[in-house]
Amino acid sequence: MNLKTISLRKGKTESLKRFHPWVFSGAIGHADAGIAEGDVVRVTDEGGRFLALGHYQVGSIAVRVLSFEERPIDAAFWRERLSEAAGLRRAIGLAGRSDNDTYRLVHGEGDRLPGLVVDVYGPTAVMQAHSVGMHCCREEIADALIDACGGSVRNVFYKSETTLPFKAGLGQENGFLRGGPEGDVATENGLRFHIDWLRGQKTGFFVDQRENRSLLERYAAGRSVLNMFCYTGGFSVYAMRGGARLVHSVDSSSKAIDLTRANVALNFPDDTRHEAFAEDAFRYLDHMTGGYDLIVLDPPAFAKHKDALRNALKGYTRLNAAAISRIEKGGLLFTFSCSQAVSKEQFRLAVFTAAAQTGRHVRILHQLHQPADHPVNIYHPEGEYLKGLVLEVE
Ligand code: SAH
Numbered sequence: 001m002n003l004k005t006i007s008l009r010k011g012k013t014e015s016l017k018r019f020h021p022w023v024f025s026g027a028i029g030h031a032d033a034g035i036a037e038g039d040v041v042r043v044t045d046e047g048g049r050f051l052a053l054g055h056y057q058v059g060s061i062a063v064r065v066l067s068f069e070e071r072p073i074d075a076a077f078w079r080e081r082l083s084e085a086a087g088l089r090r091a092i093g094l095a096g097r098s099d100n101d102t103y104r105l106v107h108g109e110g111d112r113l114p115g116l117v118v119d120v121y122g123p124t125a126v127m128q129a130h131s132v133g134m135h136c137c138r139e140e141i142a143d144a145l146i147d148a149c150g151g152s153v154r155n156v157f158y159k160s161e162t163t164l165p166f167k168a169g170l171g172q173e174n175g176f177l178r179g180g181p182e183g184d185v186a187t188e189n190g191l192r193f194h195i196d197w198l199r200g201q202k203t204g205f206f207v208d209q210r211e212n213r214s215l216l217e218r219y220a221a222g223r224s225v226l227n228m229f230c231y232t233g234g235f236s237v238y239a240m241r242g243g244a245r246l247v248h249s250v251d252s253s254s255k256a257i258d259l260t261r262a263n264v265a266l267n268f269p270d271d272t273r274h275e276a277f278a279e280d281a282f283r284y285l286d287h288m289t290g291g292y293d294l295i296v297l298d299p300p301a302f303a304k305h306k307d308a309l310r311n312a313l314k315g316y317t318r319l320n321a322a323a324i325s326r327i328e329k330g331g332l333l334f335t336f337s338c339s340q341a342v343s344k345e346q347f348r349l350a351v352f353t354a355a356a357q358t359g360r361h362v363r364i365l366h367q368l369h370q371p372a373d374h375p376v377n378i379y380h381p382e383g384e385y386l387k388g389l390v391l392e393v394e
Pocket of ligand 1: 228231
């Protein structure tokens, strides 16, 4: 291995020694000449002692660590990491089931693969690289993931057009690295969903809400349900199976509304309990007549960066206050934030403020989070992003 080396400044090695998987550019003391974005580099302390291997990238995070051991980053490395990832999904009972073929196989730092996300939909894996380093390794990763899944995955769709750093100028097209198109329906907990991995957001579906959707199913019987920010209609379909009296789905995107209608029809053809509306959330909440017994608020990330935090918190407060003030007596609110920049405590405070503004009595029944196929590396708490509360409103 003839890797280039980056050495850290004195006093800047602590976080790596605690297995935090990022090196910030400000910690770098010296870098060998000719290091290019995407290269695997050795990271050492100021005395040349080995600390980690990782992908170099341009920006405030300069290295994302692949290994804290000195070893080749080769096909065997990818096979090992991917089979660990697949093993975890079998161990937690998500892979290898007949009623569920939808799960996250790789969750970046949570699987010691920073910059890589892979979601599995039946025989097709959708892979996203968030770093040039992962992009450069995509072919080896595709082979390793097919091996790791033991024949259940045949097709690998690469979807990094929007996730790779624009400035890297890779001009990357989305497309199949292995196999080809093979159906577009995935099964989650026995429910079926059309997945539009080509045009859909992220990898085409929000796998991270699976368990929260199941919880909602348990509460849906006999209730009128509003699924706000419905996207593919995940919560709506679970509410219907749970016996909801009526389900209204709202999203500002008409494509999302079409997807929701298609997914409801796929599971509950000719069921008249469901209606979908393409409308802005605030407009809908401000103008709606009649309340709902159960409201879901699962908006897009309001704060993509720390500097957008203040406005994001105000946004969460305003949105939750609108829902809490209009929900029926005894109603339930499932409210979420997927902004990584917003902490659990900050989100809870924003919702607390919303409740106080409405003057209604509100209790927390459940505190929700991302599921086990989106593991959080304990040394990388930044990996925790999804949080939610189930509130009962008197
Ligand atoms: N709950 C969904 C995921 C929601 S993603 C699931 O379980 O899969 C966020 C959605 O919010 C997107 O579909 C986006 O189109 C929609 N959206 C964004 N801004 C909106 C607004 N102002 N009003 C209504 N919907 C909005």
